[in-house]
């Protein structure tokens with residue numbers, strides 16, 4: 001919140017109080033070693049947050065933290081970036097990560113780690129179904145459940161869940177992924193009520209964002225990836241930075257009256 005008294009209008013208070021800033025705040029970004037998570041970590045740190053990247057790929061996470069530390073320092077301001085190996089399906093690792101990264105409290109939790117594969121329902125094994133549900137949905141539940149006491153140490157805190165357009169219209173590789181992401185959005189809707197008024201919870205539903213995950217999905221047919229542009233009213237694939245902008249907004253004071261929302265960021269493709 002920009003002011004102790006939200007009924008004071010922007011006109012009545014100095015403009016710097018309304019600046020989008022995370023100075024003095026802490027953030028955890030899961031799956032932050034690459035792609036969308038990396039862009040989110042970079043953006044929040046540039047805006048002043050002390051960011052912890054959690055990823056199952058520790059070498060990549062450490063390399064990202066090092067690169068982002070240099071990039072943020074070059075701006076002459078901003079927060080810190082550290083990395084830690086945390087598998088979001090491992091409750092003990094999450095607990096240890098919270099205690100190590102934000103012992104005095106957490107302002108922003110970005111549940112971004114996720115994974116997909118191309119599967120048809122009639123050939124999908126129970127092992128595959130359970131694996132992807134565990135990473136994409138249960139992992140988010142475990143991170144949120146463990147983070148609540150840390151988020152509650154702040155007067156106001158925010159959770160941003162990175163879902164997918166697949167939650168709305170399917171796709172994204174298969175039913176396992178679409179079902180998990182729809183579950184994530186159900187969590188968002190429910191927890192916005194259960195965790196209010198201290199913790200706001202929102203989802204972003206990206207579509208066609210240029211990352212490793214997206215490229216791997218179309219690795220077998222890169223021409224299909226290029227053809228997608230014709231289906232996108234904004235006529236291009238999105239960038240991780242464009243998701244980071246929405247995460248920063250949702251996690252910030254600028255979104256102080258916004259909770260329980262699912263924001264589709266897709267260049268207009270889904271409902272064209």
Ligand SMILES: NC(=O)c1ccc[n+]([C@@H]2O[C@H](COP(=O)([O-])OP(=O)(O)OC[C@H]3O[C@@H](n4cnc5c(N)ncnc54)[C@H](O)[C@@H]3O)[C@@H](O)[C@H]2O)c1
Nearest residue numbers: 031035036055056087088113114164206208209211212213
């Ligand atoms: N790229 C897109 O077009 C797109 C579209 C819709 C939704 N999304 C969602 O955005 C999020 C980020 O996707 P991306 O495209 O940047 O993917 P990415 O594959 O580039 O990055 C995902 C990161 O998550 C990490 N990760 C995977 N499993 C993990 C685990 N168990 N614990 C901790 N970290 C783990 C990976 O190591 C990787 O660094 C995902 O949740 C994805 O479903 C992406």
